[in-house]
Amino acid sequence: MTEPKSTKPNRDFPEEVFDVVRAIPPGRVTSYGAVAKCLGAARASRRVGWILNKSFGVTPPVPAHRVVNRQGMLTGAIHFPADRPMDVMLEAEGVVVKDGCVVDFEAVFWDPLSEL
DNA sequence: CATCTGACCTAGT
DNA sequence: AACTAGGCCAGAT
Numbered sequence A: 001m002t003e004p005k006s007t008k009p010n011r012d013f014p015e016e017v018f019d020v021v022r023a024i025p026p027g028r029v030t031s032y033g034a035v036a037k038c039l040g041a042a043r044a045s046r047r048v049g050w051i052l053n054k055s056f057g058v059t060p061p062v063p064a065h066r067v068v069n070r071q072g073m074l075t076g077a078i079h080f081p082a083d084r085p086m087d088v089m090l091e092a093e094g095v096v097v098k099d100g101c102v103v104d105f106e107a108v109f110w111d112p113l114s115e116l
Numbered sequence B: 001c002a003t004c005t006g007a008c009c010t011a012g013t
Numbered sequence C: 001a002a003c004t005a006g007g008c009c010a011g012a013t
Helices: A013-022 A033-036 A042-054 A077-078 A087-091
Strands: none
Touching: A013 A033, A013 A042, A033 A042, A042 A077, A077 A087
């Protein structure tokens, strides 16, 4: 069979991730697993983080600071530039962050599966 | 070419 | 309820 066995609805993973993250409204946050699942790759949550790491400097800019882990912790803050800490950007949009953790994570959680 | 790590998640104990 | 271990996919060394 010469036909492409993988008929995945997924185009380029990075591009899809950027699109979803860009769709996150201000004052809201989402999780890597939610984005990955939205793309049909619930097990690719790790890839999402790696892709977001690459999202620095891309156009249009991707609000990677709106993406946190399942627990609402800013695990990616360590990879953020010191000039733009993740917690500061979130608070600037209305998200309350305490000790690197999002307060009322469920309240500010934005599900791409439901909203997108 | 083989091995390890990584912005994670799920499941088992 | 909390902790540990394994799985997942891809890039880097």
